[in-house]
Amino acid sequence: MTTLPSSAAHSDRDRIFEQAAAAAAPNKGSGGPPRDALPALLPAYYRHVATEELASRTDVDVYGALASHHHLALDRDPGVAKVRVFTPTVAEHGWSAAGHSVVEVVVDDMPFLVDSLTMELSRQLHDVRAVIHPTFDVRRDENGRLLEAEPVASGSTAP
Template sequence: MAADDLPGTDEERAEAALIAAAANILGSGNRDVPEDFVVALFAHAVPEDLMRYDPRQLAELAADAWALLAVRKPGVPNIRFDAPALAGHDRLRVDSVLEIVNDDMPFLVDSVLAELTERGIDIHLVVHPVLSVLRDGAGRLTAFKGTKSVPGALRESIIYVHVERIDEQARRAAIVEAIERVLADVRVCVADWRAMVARVADVVAELKANPPPLPPGEIAEAIAFLEWLLDNNFTFLGIRDYGFTASQAALEPIFESGLGILRSRDMAVLRRWNEPLVITAQMRALLEQPTLLIVTKATVRSRVHRRVYMD
């Protein structure tokens, strides 16, 4: 099909022709990279961003991305962050390439991009295809099934990002370590999401079945608020119970109750480091009031979804 016969805008047709040319280069070079992988990787890029590259550059980049798919065990992301040194590719002299292969789940892209943005890193290109693949028991890729869901196939996310050139290997390594922490937070939040929702639903059910001795209007308002949260109006990142110390002077976490990011004993949202949250006179007065719900801000910002102080 000629470029003029492709559907879409002029930019989209030019992009499709560019991707097709890159796929042809890989095919003519007897590469093991399927042509439809090249299309899957780049098809949803912003045309303006992708048109900065020529077909040979895209072919080389796709071959590198394909190699990262070769072996991966479910539950463990593959992350590579390189400063390409491909001879004759002037455009790539100003780019570093971040590639992440992971189990598909919510919040991956926005969480990774938030980490890069917080570090002041300029982003040049982002694509995020989700692929269906088959792997053997050792995690080796045995079949690529395209972008559509296929019964029995794993759904894997590729986050493929070009950023400003970062030649310092130590700096790239530090960024990879930070992204590993981000992805670990995303994983536990997603894994525990149903359990967190169920725990809040249990609180609602208990309030309805055994209401505390408070004004009915306040109880109804609390129930309505919690049900509103449960109606996809809140991103649950973690749940943990707290109790008073023996002296009643501080709150300390009940670690075994933790879900999501609050599984970790190192995650302190109501205290500093390993110190319990000491109760001041003002705080005690607030806690002793017959109030059903208290909404406050944590002392740390989320690494999942949005970089804001958590509620």
């Protein structure tokens, strides 16, 4: 496998995110993040995902995973985890994970949550194909409605 220079890999990632943002046409779906926030949210959402993994997905699927997770995060009571497990299809959800099931979790920052979840899935003999572990600083209103999601700076952790 040939490794691209970091500038080439960066431009490939930029292209992938630009195309994914373009897939978020204004007339498609609801509950996704604000269109003007996509240039910051897409790279932050996929911060720990290899460029090769992203390149293997369609533009709609790259955007769809973010939009779906964002939709789940729109309303959440403080201290309560929201979890959704499903197998997205283009026909039903507007995007797919190539026939794989997806586990989406929206929760306050919890040390070792991703490791614990991954270990439990493995213990139950479920293969884990990819892990996307985004961290965002969020602001909610008194009813738990999402007002704003900002990427956590690279190298830092959510408060």
